[in-house]
Amino acid sequence: MSDKILKRILKINFPKKKCPVCNLNFKWRKKWEKNWHEIIYCSKKYFRPTEVDSLLGSANKAKKILKWKPKYKIIDIIQEMIREEFKSISKK
Secondary structure (H helix, E strand, O other): OOHHHHHHHHHHOOOEEEOOOOOOEEEOOHHHOOOHHHOOOOOHHHOOOOOOOOOOOOOHHHHHHHOOOOOOOHHHHHHHHHHHHHHHHHHO
């Protein structure tokens, strides 16, 4: 058997724990070998915030490289959103 296959087989047998904070499983790591019994929580560096304050993007790259053009103007989208909001309010 190749080393790659052996490593994969061995990884299957590594102990696992469930993080009480995020409820996700995390596996044993070599760096935790001496204190695995003390490890309780998974690392916060792997967490992603659930709410992002602002997301900014630009379509300039898509326009330039892909020759992309938007189908709708932003003002048309805003008007449609307002129109639909008025419809939903008037139904109540």
